[in-house]
Amino acid sequence: MTPAQPPSIDSGQTESPSAATPASANPATYAPAPAAPQTSRRSFLKAGGMLSLSSLMGTAALMTQSDDAHAAAEWAEHFQKNYRLMTDQEKLEARVRLERRYSAEYGKPVSVDITGPQPGVLMGYALNIRKCIGCRRCVHACVAENNQSRGTRPGEKIEWIQVLRMERGKFEAEKMDHGYPEGLGIQVGGNAYTPAGQVLEGQFHYNPEAVPEKDATYMPIACMQCEKPPCVKVCPVRTTYREGDGPVVIDYNWCIGCRMCMGACPYWARRINVTTPVLPKAEMNPVTHYLGNRPRMRGVVEKCHWCLQRTRHGRYPACVEVCPVGARKFGNLLDPESEVSKVLERKNVFRLKADLNTFPKFFYFYD
Amino acid sequence: MKKIAIFTVALALCGGALYTAFALEKAQEETALAQAAQEAKEPQVCFESRKGSSEVTQREIQPGLPNVKCSPTTGAALWYGDPFDGTVPMGKMPGLEQLPEGHAVVRPRSEKLAILPMCGTACHNGVGPTANPPNLPKDKRPTAIPVMESLVPDVKDLQHGRGRIWCLDCHHTTKRDKLVDHFGDPISFDQPQLLCGKCHGDKLRDWRDGIHGKRIGEFASDGKKRWFTCTECHNPHNVQDGERNRGFIQLQPEPPPQLPNGMKDARHELVHPVAH
Structure with a gap:
C-alpha cells in the first residue's frame, strides 16, 4: 500500500483552500453550482438528443459483450424464457452467462450445471424416525451445500430442513391436559377453530445441552417431492414443476414471489427470500445447478431439491452424507437393489399426511 | 495575506506528516490481521459421526472448495467435499x-x-x-x-x-x-x-x-x-440404553433456527397460550 499524496502546497496559496478539493469529498464545504443559464429551445433539444443517444449507446454496450458480467446477465435475463421452454442452445447460453456472473461476484470459479434427468432414475428418500437424534447436522449441511441466505437479521437466515421435537408418551387419560403448550393437552391443535397438526415454535427451537433427550422423538421435515405437488398446481407462472427423475424444482428467474406455493404446501417446505440473500464469498459453494443451489435473488421462493447438483451425478445429497446415525437413506426407486427399495420392501413405512393424496417420495420408516 | 499562506503551508505539511503516520500504522495493523488470519488457518480437525472415533483434517481440494466443512458450534463434520478422503478398500x-x-x-x-x-x-x-x-x-x-x-x-x-x-x-x-x-x-x-x-x-x-x-x-x-x-x-463399550434411550452417545446439537420476527424466545407459546 502506498500512502496517499499529502495535500499540495499550491492549494495553500489560493483564496479558499476548500475549493481545490472535490465537492464530494467534504459535504460541509460543498458550494452550490451557479444558477443555470436560461435554456433555449435549441439547447434543450440538443441536450435531449445527447441523452437519448447516450442511452442508446449504453444499451448497445450492454447488448454486446460488456466487461461488467453482472450487467450483461441482468440484460439477457430479461429476455430469457421459462426454463422448460428453453432450447438446449439457450440453456447453454444461460449457463455460460451465469457462470461468468457468479464467478465475478464470488471471486472464484463457479460452475452452473444444466444436466437433465438421467434415464432409469426415479429418486426416493427414506428416513428412519427411530434413529434420528435431533442433532440438526442435516439442517446445517443443507445450508453449507445449497447457498442459502445466512444473515442474522429477520428473514435473512433460511433453512430448508426443520427438525420437530415430539414428546414421547402414551395417550393416557390423566395426561390429556399435560402437553405442549401446557393446558392444550397432548393432541395439539386439532379442533374446528384451529388447524389440525399445527407446529408451534417451541417444537423445533429446542436447544438442550445434549441430544437425544430421553423423552423426545425427533422428526425432520423438508420438501417431500410429491408426485402430485399442490405447490405446482397453484403456481400462477408455472415456474415450479416436477422433473422427470422426481424432484420438484423452481426456475428462480421466473418466480414472481407471490408465495402461493408456500400457502399450498402442506409440509411447510418452501422459503422466500424476503431480503437480499446474505451469502459470504468464502462460504459459497461453487458447484451449483441451474435448478438447484445457484445463488438466488431477492423475492424468489426456494426449497429442497434433493441436491440436484450432486444427485444428477450419482452422489448422495448433503444431508444423507452428514447424518451421524445413518437415519437418512437415498436411492433410485426403480432399482430393486437400492437402499430405498430395500427399505420399502422390508420396513414399516409411512408418508407424512398421506390423506392429502400428494404421494410424497419421502418415506418415514422404523424398525 | 502572506502570514495566512505560511500558516496554511505549515498546516498542510503537518497534515501530510500525520497522514503518512496514520497510513503506516494502518498498514501495520493490516499485516498483523493477515498474520492472525494465517495462524487461524492452521488445519481444522473435525470429528465425524461420534466424538473419539474418526476425525477429518480440513484442506482445500480445489481453490475455494474444502474437503470438509466443520461446524463452528460443535466441531462436527458438516459437509463432505471429498467422500473418499483417506480411505482403503474394505x-x-x-x-x-x-x-x-x-x-x-x-x-x-x-x-x-x-x-x-x-x-x-x-x-x-x-x-x-x-x-x-x-x-x-x-x-x-x-x-x-x-x-x-x-x-x-x-x-x-x-x-x-x-x-x-x-x-x-x-x-x-x-x-x-x-x-x-x-x-x-x-x-x-x-x-x-x-x-x-x-x-x-x-x-x-x-x-x-x-x-x-x-x-x-x-x-x-x-x-x-x-x-x-x-x-x-457406536462405542462398543457403551451401547446399552441409558439416559438417552438410544444406542448412540448423546452429543451437542447444532444451533436452532431463527425465531419468527418479533418473538423473544421459544417459550412464547407457554407464556401466551393459544386459545383452544
Missing part, C-alpha cells in the same frame, strides 16, 4: 461379493489405534509374569488392573451385554491389535462388522443391504461408497 465381506472391485471402501482406524500392537508385546503376550506356561486367569471374571483402567477408562463400567460378556469375548487374547471371532481367529479393527455380526445378525444383514448405518459417496446400489463400520457410530 476387504472381504460375505454378502458384498457382487460389488465391483474397490467400490466398498472404509476409513482405517489404524492411526487411532497405534498403541494396540504395543499392548500385545508389552503385557498381553500370553506369557505370565511369573509362570510359563501362560498364567492366564482361571475364571473369566475381570479383575481391576490400575494400568488397564487408566489406559481404557471404559473398562471400569462396561455397558454392553448386560453383564454377560467381557473383554476377551471380542478382543484377541494375545494379538491385541485384533478382534476375535468364534473360532479364535483374529479380525481386523477395520472390519468390526464381522465380529458384531456374531450376535447382531439382523443388524449385520440390514447394514450389508444399506438400510442400517451410514454410507457416503455414490447412491447407486453398485456405486463407490465409503462404508461407516459399526464402531464409527
